[in-house]
Amino acid sequence: MGAAATSVAPDGELIARYLGGDESAAAELVRRHAAALARYMAVRGAPEEELEDLAQDTFFKAFRAVGSYRGGASFRTWLLTIGGNLLKDRQRLWKKRATVALLPDVPDSSRDPAGEAEAGWTADRLEQEVGRLPRLQREVFLLRAQQGLEYGEIAAGLGVSEGSARVHFHRAVRRLKERVE
Amino acid sequence: MSELPEELERALGKLDARAASRARRVDPERVAARVLERLRTEREPARRLVFPAGLGFSLSPRWVALAAAATVVVVAGGIATGVLRRGGGRSVAVPVVAAALDSLSRQELETVLSAAGEVRAVVTDSVPVVTGAWDELSEEQLRAVLQAVRQDEVGGGSL
Numbered sequence: 207m208g209a210a211a212t213s214v215a216p217d218g219e220l221i222a223r224y225l226g227g228d229e230s231a232a233a234e235l236v237r238r239h240a241a242a243l244a245r246y247m248a249v250r251g252a253p254e255e256e257l258e259d260l261a262q263d264t265f266f267k268a269f270r271a272v273g274s275y276r277g278g279a280s281f282r283t284w285l286l287t288i289g290g291n292l293l294k295d296r297q298r299l300w301k302k303r304a305t306v307a308l309l310p311d312v313p314d315s316s317r318d319p320a321g322e323a324e325a326g327w328t329a330d331r332l333e334q335e336v337g338r339l340p341r342l343q344r345e346v347f348l349l350r351a352q353q354g355l356e357y358g359e360i361a362a363g364l365g366v367s368e369g370s371a372r373v374h375f376h377r378a379v380r381r382l383k384e385r386v387e
Numbered sequence: 388m389s390e391l392p393e394e395l396e397r398a399l400g401k402l403d404a405r406a407a408s409r410a411r412r413v414d415p416e417r418v419a420a421r422v423l424e425r426l427r428t429e430r431e432p433a434r435r436l437v438f439p440a441g442l443g444f445s446l447s448p449r450w451v452a453l454a455a456a457a458t459v460v461v462v463a464g465g466i467a468t469g470v471l472r473r474g475g476g477r478s479v480a481v482p483v484v485a486a487a488l489d490s491l492s493r494q495e496l497e498t499v500l501s502a503a504g505e506v507r508a509v510v511t512d513s514v515p516v517v518t519g520a521w522d523e524l525s526e527e528q529l530r531a532v533l534q535a536v537r538q539d540e541v542g543g544g545s546l
Binding site for chain 1: 416417
């Protein structure tokens with residue numbers, strides 16, 4: 207199989223190849239999903255300096271458990287769910303170690319100082335409020351609004367019904383509007 | 388995106404751009420190399436334990452560990468029951484199995500449960516008291532646990 211064919215192989219095929227002992231298939235899955243995973247964890251408040259370790263641990267856990275992956279959700283959704291859970295555990299640990307103060311207050315060169323002072327919606331305010339949403343509302347909101355996933359896909363990844371995913375999304379939006387406006 | 392109020396959508400766009408900027412620090416090639424390295428080194432060894440002639444079977448260390456864990460669960464239950472029946476007349480160190488059950492697959496869990504039901508365990512001093520995690524036990528320690536259980540079975544002990 208040539209390089210071109212490899213680059214377009216669906217995730218399911220790469221997973222099967224990895225399970226058959228082809229390590230290059232796992233590497234291809236990492237290349238394909240690492241950026242989206244890191245973006246998802248960054249928007250959920252993961253510190254920049256921890257992102258690579260978090261991504262590494264997420265992929266490691268995913269590949270160790272890939273034999274139990276049933277394909278109900280896409281590999282990416284499954285991966286983001288694992289990453290989200292891992293991040294939640296780490297955040298709990300960081301809180302215990304009292305290092306959490308480093309997370310939201312670290313000066314970030316990518317922030318817009320003018321925007322910080324604005325009333326209403328700002329990226330910082332949104333990040334803070336998204337972090338305060340109940341877990342399912344937060345996950346559904348980010349998977350839908352940030353990652354652009356379909357409700358059916360989100361529902362399969364999180365183990366809820368599609369209708370429930372929609373409800374969580376709309377409640378998240380309503381809550382964010384109430385808190386910021 | 389069109390499901391969101393305009394202001395919220397704009398803020399999310401900024402937040403996402405910032406996240407993408409942070410995420411650029413992650414090098415997928417480096418992540419892939421490290422993940423593969425960990426998968427190679429942290430994967431369980433494929434070697435199998437071969438028991439002395441006469442026992443007629445061999446097991447991987449993981450299965451031995453699972454069977455031993457199941458045995459000790461039953462033994463610990465027996466000890467606890469015995470202590471309760473006797474009113475606590477004897478002080479016994481009860482081994483605690485702290486296996487990470489959530490790391491086991493469904494099939495492995497079923498095997499543990501099945502083994503726990505099948506093992507005819509005996510309360511005896513010859514069963515070594517084990518402390519610490521099972522997956523830290525050496526091959527010799529695991530053999531000792533199995534050997535002790537086997538001797539008790541041959542000896543015809545019962546609960």
